[in-house]
Amino acid sequence: MTVRLRGIQVESLSKSWGNTQAVKDVTFSVESGQFLVLLGPSGCGKSTTLRMIAGLEPVSGGSIHIGGNDVTHAPPARRGLSMVFQSYALFPHLNVAENILFGLKVRKVGRAERDERLKRVADMTGLSELLARKPAQLSGGQRQRVALARAIIAEHPVCLMDEPLSNLDAKLRHEMRVEIRALQQRLGMTVIYVTHDQVEAMSMADKVVLMRHGRIEQQGSPEEMYARPDTVFTATFLGTPPMNLIELADGAGGAVIKGMTDASVVAAGQGDGRLLGVRPEHVVLLDEGGLTARAESADYHGADTVVTALLGSQRINLRVPGRFALEQGAELRLGWRAEDVHFFDFESGRRCEQDALPRVA
Amino acid sequence: MTPLALALRRVPHAVILAVLAFAILGPISNLLLWAFAEQWYFPYKLPVTWGTRYWEVVFRPSGDAMASLGTSVAIACFTVLVCLAVSVPAGYALARLKLPLRALIMLAFLLPQAFPNLPVYINVARIFYSFDLNGTILGVVLVHAVHGLVYSVWITTASFAAIDRSLEEAARGMGAGPLRAFLTVTLPLALPGIMASAIFVFLESLDEFTGTFFVGAPEVTTLPLLLYTASMAGNYQIASITALILLVPSVLFMLVVQRFLRADVLSKVGR
Ligand SMILES: Nc1ncnc2c1ncn2[C@@H]1O[C@H](COP(=O)(O)OP(=O)(O)OP(=O)(O)O)[C@@H](O)[C@H]1O
Ligand SMILES: [Mg+2]
Numbered sequence: 321m322t323v324r325l326r327g328i329q330v331e332s333l334s335k336s337w338g339n340t341q342a343v344k345d346v347t348f349s350v351e352s353g354q355f356l357v358l359l360g361p362s363g364c365g366k367s368t369t370l371r372m373i374a375g376l377e378p379v380s381g382g383s384i385h386i387g388g389n390d391v392t393h394a395p396p397a398r399r400g401l402s403m404v405f406q407s408y409a410l411f412p413h414l415n416v417a418e419n420i421l422f423g424l425k426v427r428k429v430g431r432a433e434r435d436e437r438l439k440r441v442a443d444m445t446g447l448s449e450l451l452a453r454k455p456a457q458l459s460g461g462q463r464q465r466v467a468l469a470r471a472i473i474a475e476h477p478v479c480l481m482d483e484p485l486s487n488l489d490a491k492l493r494h495e496m497r498v499e500i501r502a503l504q505q506r507l508g509m510t511v512i513y514v515t516h517d518q519v520e521a522m523s524m525a526d527k528v529v530l531m532r533h534g535r536i537e538q539q540g541s542p543e544e545m546y547a548r549p550d551t552v553f554t555a556t557f558l559g560t561p562p563m564n565l566i567e568l569a570d571g572a573g574g575a576v577i578k579g580m581t582d583a584s585v586v587a588a589g590q591g592d593g594r595l596l597g598v599r600p601e602h603v604v605l606l607d608e609g610g611l612t613a614r615a616e617s618a619d620y621h622g623a624d625t626v627v628t629a630l631l632g633s634q635r636i637n638l639r640v641p642g643r644f645a646l647e648q649g650a651e652l653r654l655g656w657r658a659e660d661v662h663f664f665d666f667e668s669g670r671r672c673e674q675d676a677l678p679r680v681a
Numbered sequence: 682m683t684p685l686a687l688a689l690r691r692v693p694h695a696v697i698l699a700v701l702a703f704a705i706l707g708p709i710s711n712l713l714l715w716a717f718a719e720q721w722y723f724p725y726k727l728p729v730t731w732g733t734r735y736w737e738v739v740f741r742p743s744g745d746a747m748a749s750l751g752t753s754v755a756i757a758c759f760t761v762l763v764c765l766a767v768s769v770p771a772g773y774a775l776a777r778l779k780l781p782l783r784a785l786i787m788l789a790f791l792l793p794q795a796f797p798n799l800p801v802y803i804n805v806a807r808i809f810y811s812f813d814l815n816g817t818i819l820g821v822v823l824v825h826a827v828h829g830l831v832y833s834v835w836i837t838t839a840s841f842a843a844i845d846r847s848l849e850e851a852a853r854g855m856g857a858g859p860l861r862a863f864l865t866v867t868l869p870l871a872l873p874g875i876m877a878s879a880i881f882v883f884l885e886s887l888d889e890f891t892g893t894f895f896v897g898a899p900e901v902t903t904l905p906l907l908l909y910t911a912s913m914a915g916n917y918q919i920a921s922i923t924a925l926i927l928l929v930p931s932v933l934f935m936l937v938v939q940r941f942l943r944a945d946v947l948s949k950v951g952r
Contacts (some may be wrong), residue, residue, distance in 0.1 A: 376850050397856040409851035413869050422865075423855030474855065 326387035326400070326477040326510055327352045328373065333382035335368050342368045344534040346382070350512060350527065352477070355504055357521040358514045359557075360531035366514040367406070367482055369531070373512065374403050374480050386478060401478035402471035406486060408463050410455040410470075417442075417451040420469045437473055444503070445469040461492045468500065472507065479504075481513045485520065497524055518558050522546070530554055548662075552669040555597050555662060561626055561637045564603070567666070568594045574677070577611065580632035584611060587663070588675040596676075597662035600626060603638035603654055610655035618646040629654070709928070715921035735918035739926075745907055746923060753903040756818060756893075757886040760825040764833040764882045767826075769875065772837030773867070776844075783838075790834045793827050802895040809896055816900035824892035829882035836881065840874025841867070880934050887930060 328350045335343040343365040350356040358366045371377040373384055375396035383392045391399045402423075410419050417438060424434050442448045445465045455463055464484060471479050484500070485493045501524050504511050515521055521528050522542045529539040530553075538545060538554045549555035549563070556562040568591035569578040575591025576584065586596060613629035613636065625644035629636055629652050638654065661676035715721070716735070718728030739746040775783050793801060805824060806815060814820035844867060852862035868875075890905040898906060904923055912920035 374854060376854070396850075396854045397858075401854075403851070403854050405847045405851060407845060407847055409845065409847040411848060411852075411866055411870075422852065422857075426852075426856045426861065470851075470855075 327354075328387075328478065328510060328512065329383075329385040330369075330373065331383045331385075333369065333372060333379060333384065335365070335372060335377065335380045342534055343372070346531070346534075346536055348529045348536065348539055350510055352510055353508045354526045355501065355511045355513065355524055356527045356529060357525035358512060358529050358531060359518060359521040360516060360537075361557075362516055364531045365534040366516070366531055370403075370480050370482055370512060370514050373399075374401065375399050376403075399478075400476050401480055402474045402476045404467045404471050404479065404481040404484045406483040408455075408467040408484075410463060410466055412455055414454075415451065416447060416453050416455070416458070416466050419455065419466055420447075420451075420473055422470065423474050437475075441469045441473045444472075460487050460489075461496065464488060464496060468503075472503065472509075477508075478510045478512075481511065483515055484513075486515075486517075493520075500524070519560070522558065530557060548671075549597075550671050552595065552597075552664050555664070559599060561600050563597045563599050563662070564636045565664070566596045566598070566631065566634050566636065568592070568596055575674075577632055577634070579634065580611070585677055586611075587661075587677055590674070593666045594672070594674070595664040595666055597664060598636075598656050598660055600637040601639040602656050602660035603636065604656065605638070605640065606653040606655045608653065610653040613652045613654050615646055615648060615650045615652050617648075618644050620644075627652075712921045712924055712928075715917045716925055718918060735922055739919060739922045745902070746904075746919070746926075749902045749904050749907045750926065752818070752901060753887055753905075756821050756825060756901075756903060757883045759818070759822045760829055760886040761879050761882050763822060763826040764829045765875070765879060767830060768833035768837040768878065771834055772871075772875075773841050773863070775834070775838045776841035777846075787835060787838065790831050794831055798891045802892045805892070806895040815896055816898075818897075818901060821893050821897040821901050821903075824896050825882075825886040825889050828889065828892065829885050832881045832885065833878040836874050836878035837871070840871040840878075843874070844870045877937075880937060884930055884934050887927060 330346060330348050333343060333346040334341065346365075346369055348356070358369060360366050368377060372379050375391070375394060375398075379392060383390060385391065386399055386401065411422065414422070420441060421434055421438055424437065429437075438451075439448075442451060445468055447462070447465055447469055450458065450462060450466075455466065458466065464487070467484065471481075481500075485496050488496060497520060503509075513520075513524065525542050527539065528542050528545050530537045530545065532553055537557075538550045542558075545554060546558050549558070552565060556565070567578040568575040568587070570576075570591040571585060574585040575587040575589060575594060575596075577586060577596075578591075587594075611631060613631045616628045616630055616635070618628070619626040620643055624642065625640045627638050627640055627644055627646065629638065631654070636654070656678075658676040658678040663672050663674040663676070664670060665672050714728060717731050717733065719732040719734050720730040721728040741747070775786060778786070802824070809815050809820050809823075814823070848866050848870070849862050852866045853859070857865065887903075888905060889903075890909065893901065893903050893906055894909075897903070904927055908920050908923040908927070911917075911923060
């Protein structure tokens with residue numbers, strides 16, 4: 321199965337209902353064959369953005385181009401895309417085969433071709449045995465597959481998905497994540513995928529668009545966003561546990577950790593009104609030197625342990641390989657490399673450039 | 682607890698059930714007795730002579746009963762058609778409306794029921810008179826339809842509202858036009874509710890008396906009018922048999938509605 325190559329450009333898109341502005345000035349683009357994830361907390365406008373691209377919601381401002389054509393005001397059927405709904409939107413009165421074939425029948429595709437495409441898609445999604453069943457007789461994962469099959473049988477180059485995995489359990493979610501990604505790559509589909517789950521975003525996306533309060537907070541590849549967050553919001557939204565943010569204060573010879581008695585300098589320059597960010601996996605335990613912290617608790621995950629410690633009065637998480645035998649209140653010596661440290665302005669939450677001092681002896 | 686005590690605890694239930702059964706079946710058994718009584722007079726507790734003579738009278742092809750049954754059924758069918766023609770589009774639109782506005786419009790359909798029937802129908806009759814609608818089938822159908830619209834609009838709105846909106850969007854997204862999406866997805870899913878409302882309207886029309894009396898009589902004679910005239914004339918046999926005929930569709934309706942109306946539709950009625 322091959323699909324024509326098509327990219328999507330979204331320019332200054334906005335949407336308001338009366339006084340509430342759900343989407344504000346959203347601009348991003350997806351290249352043909354790319355997997356883009358719209359990520360963000362609940363209510364940030366992801367679904368609204370996706371529905372505007374699908375043509376299910378009229379736009380209040382901005383434009384949408386698909387494959388170079390302006391489709392801002394085109395009806396859904398004219399946009400050459402298929403959509404997977406969060407609720408799956410399977411037709412309860414039709415069986416699996418009829419559900420999958422609905423679009424082909426509407427477009428008057430011949431019977432022979434219909435049957436052939438149904439067979440191919442059913443094989444691909446593992447639904448061959450279930451074609452005669454009604455949606456009510458399927459498990460959540462099977463329904464999800466039907467929704468997916470219904471979207472890909474159209475052979476549209478663009479597929480939009482709104483939290484398609486949110487109703488599944490953790491194990492199935494992982495399997496489906498891998499399957500959807502593999503299918504997308506095999507068919508060369510351009511996908512816009514909505515989720516509030518940062519793990520899904522990190523593991524599936526070529527490009528992540530992180531939204532907050534209807535605006536784009538930051539966009540880029542998962543690696544870029546993880547390694548160089550522009551804001552505190554991005555820094556804490558990606559990664560579990562999230563990045564540690566430690567308040568700094570002005571001290572003798574540079575910025576020191578706020579509230580620490582034996583304050584040692586962690587950065588050159590200003591400390592007041594600044595936050596130091598460091599990811600849990602970048603904090604290391606030292607034998608000597610470093611910052612003194614007090615162990616508080618340990619959360620064992622199997623492959624590693626997340627240790628929570630108090631740095632003065634501020635909490636910090638660090639990831640330690642294997643099992644960590646914790647003595648509550650024990651003294652830990654913590655350090656990190658200068659290149660693993662981020663700085664943010666406390667007021668605006670924005671990233672600022674500052675020289676960190678290495679805390680690794 | 683002893684078996685006797687257990688049995689005693691069931692006594693109140695049994696009494697309640699028996700009272701209910703008597704309240705429901707008592708009048709019906711009286712109807713049955715009258716239907717098969719050829720002679721029954723005071724002080725006898727049961728009919729003096731039994732027989733089916735009056736059934737023959739009622740079912741005689743040339744009899745009033747058969748003619749008025751035909752009229753009743755025809756009026757009921759037309760009433761259903763008129764109600765569906767209004768309530769399917771109206772219900773679909775109302776189900777998509779925001780709540781306050783929707784509640785307001787649905788209340789408007791309730792309005793004819795809010796006033797006492799008699800003055801309303803007398804006024805309707807007066808107005809219809811000036812349109813030459815009095816004594817016509819059309820006039821009676823219109824009166825029945827106003828009455829039936831309450832049920833059909835409310836139930837149809839509920840059935841449309843019970844359908845997940847994204848189903849229609851999915852159909853649209855797959856290339857179906859608005860009409861096709863409606864006919865292949867929305868309508869089949871709403872059909873049980875629409876059927877139930879149609880049956881409801883049909884029965885209401887079959888049963889309707891006051892409006893028919895003021896607008897239709899004496900030219901249009903429906904079964905309830907016949908029943909009224911028969912019992913006024915002291916002909917209890919004819920009246921009972923007519924009442925039994927009227928009972929049949931109601932019982933069938935109860936059976937059908939159970940299958941058609943799902944809980945999720947019922948829970949949305951009036952919302
Ligand atoms: N039809 C509507 N009328 C008014 N406001 C709406 C409507 N649809 C959505 N909104 C508002 O727009 C905002 C964004 O909604 P949207 O559904 O896009 O969020 P989301 O990011 O998809 O959230 P979730 O992860 O919970 O699905 C919300 O504040 C919501 O209340
Ligand atoms: Mg959503």
